[in-house]
Amino acid sequence: xxxxxxxxxxxxxxxxxxxxGCNASLQKVLSRLPTDARLCxxxxxxxxGPDSLETLRTIRTMGPRARTVLGNHDIHLLAxxxxxxxxxxxxxxxxxxxxxxxxxxxxxxxxCPLAQRIDDFLVVxxxxxxxxxxxxxxxxxxxxxxxxxxxxxxxxxxxVFGNAADRWHDGxxxxxxxxxxxxxxxxxxxxxxxxxxxxxxxxxPGTAPAGFMPWFDVPGRRTADMTMVVGHWxxxxxxxxxxxxxLDTGCVWGGQLTAARLVSDPAGRSLxxxxxxxxRDPLA
Numbered sequence: 001x002x003x004x005x006x007x008x009x010x011x012x013x014x015x016x017x018x019x020x021g022c023n024a025s026l027q028k029v030l031s032r033l034p035t036d037a038r039l040c041x042x043x044x045x046x047x048x049g050p051d052s053l054e055t056l057r058t059i060r061t062m063g064p065r066a067r068t069v070l071g072n073h074d075i076h077l078l079a080x081x082x083x084x085x086x087x088x089x090x091x092x093x094x095x096x097x098x099x100x101x102x103x104x105x106x107x108x109x110x111x112c113p114l115a116q117r118i119d120d121f122l123v124v125x126x127x128x129x130x131x132x133x134x135x136x137x138x139x140x141x142x143x144x145x146x147x148x149x150x151x152x153x154x155x156x157x158x159x160v161f162g163n164a165a166d167r168w169h170d171g172x173x174x175x176x177x178x179x180x181x182x183x184x185x186x187x188x189x190x191x192x193x194x195x196x197x198x199x200x201x202x203x204x205p206g207t208a209p210a211g212f213m214p215w216f217d218v219p220g221r222r223t224a225d226m227t228m229v230v231g232h233w234x235x236x237x238x239x240x241x242x243x244x245x246x247l248d249t250g251c252v253w254g255g256q257l258t259a260a261r262l263v264s265d266p267a268g269r270s271l272x273x274x275x276x277x278x279x280r281d282p283l284a
Contacts, residue, residue, distance in 0.1 A: 012037040013118060013262040014272070017247035018231040020073065021049025021092055021279075023058055025257040028274040033259060040116060040262070042231035042247055043071025043125030043186070045109075046093060049252045049279050052077075053095040056105045068112050070148075071125040071232065072186040075157070078148070081106050084158035090280070110148045114185045115141035121245075121262050122223060126232040127188035127215040129168050129195040133222045140181045147178060166197040189233050191215050204235040216244050229262070234282075242266045254278025 014037050019026055033039075045059060045068060046052035059066050068074075077093050079085035081102070087093060096102060115137050116123040122134050124141070132140065147156040156178070165179030172180060183199060190198040190208040198212045205214055214236070215221075216228060224243055231248040238258060239246035251257040259272040 013040060014038070014259040015040045015042060015121075015123065015229045015245065015247060015262055017042055017249055017258045018044040018071065018234070018251060019046075019049070019055050019257070020044050020252040021046050021052035021055050022251045022257065022276055023049075023051040023054040025251050025274055025276045026055060026058060029257050029259050029272055032272045032274070039066040039259075040118065040123055040229070041066065041068035042123060042229060043069045044073045044231060044248075045071070046077050046096065047073040047091055049092060051095075052093055053099050053105075056096065056109070057101070060105060060108050067116060069116055069123055069125050070109070070112050070114050070186065074109055074112075075160075075182065075186060078106060078109060078153075079157040079161070082154035082157050084154055085161070110153060113141060114144055114182075118262060120226055120264060121229050122226045123229040124185045125230065126186050127184060127191075127230060128221075128223050128228070129184050129188070129191065129197075130193070130215070130218040130221040131168060131195050132184075134226050137185075137223065141185060144178055144181050144185075163199045166199060168195055186232070188215050189236075191218060193218055202235060204233075204237070216246075229260075238271075240266070240269060240271075245269065249273070250282075251276040252279050253282045 012034055014033055045055050080087050117138055128137050159175045160179055160182055162179055165183055168180050187199055188197055190201055190212040192211045198208055201208050227243055229245045234248045234250040236246055238249050245260050247258045247260055249256040249258045256273045257276055261270045263269055
């Protein structure tokens with residue numbers, strides 16, 4: 001269901017970029033926001049940074065004041081916890097996996113959506129394919145959410161990863177369908193005009209293979225009537241357009257953590273930003 005900003009009159013809503021376990025930076029941002037502001041996190045709450053455990057605890061204890069969409073690192077944590085994926089060499093998830101409240105945190109994370117609709121804003125971690133309308137994005141996200149919240153969520157995560165699932169067509173069924181949905185919503189940066197994804201290139205615009213472009217610049221994208229709110233792409237940096245708010249400003253890499261006010265008038269989309277310690281070297 002869409003969340004309406006009018007349901008709590010005069011309460012600000014702020015979207016917050018990728019945290020990746022940087023709880024100290026989150027606390028600094030929170031100290032500069034209205035205490036009654038509602039919060040929408042764009043995913044990648046965990047991993048690479050020093051304090052994934054306290055980051056999860058902080059957001060979970062906020063209750064209905066805060067919601068998050070799932071990012072690729074959040075889904076990776078669930079897969080590692082399920083025993084169906086090996087930890088990566090740069091993972092910093094051990095404190096979550098060893099925590100006494102591990103199961104409560106993981107169950108809470110599994111309950112989080114992959115997409116949120118807030119008035120005329122559509123929030124996903126990475127991007128959407130050009131063929132998808134906003135209502136279709138919500139429906140497709142719900143399909144994956146049902147799997148993550150179901151009894152066989154571990155088996156689903158054992159099968160859902162894979163770069164080969166790089167294009168959508170309406171006839172997709174089963175796990176191949178869900179792989180494409182997860183890849184688009186949590187990993188997408190570049191695609192071509194037909195919506196075929198390049199899931200390897202991570203650098204900023206101008207580095208993609210010929211014929212590929214940032215997903216938000218594909219002509220005829222069906223979500224162009226919405227303002228997309230995303231993270232995921234630290235090498236892209238902050239982008240504030242009428243139809244796009246890209247908020248991954250590289251907190252874990254020594255950049256900034258960004259919170260942006262969600263209001264319909266682009267001129268009113270004020271920012272709160274804090275400088276962050278560098279926990280990871282992007283060149284390493």
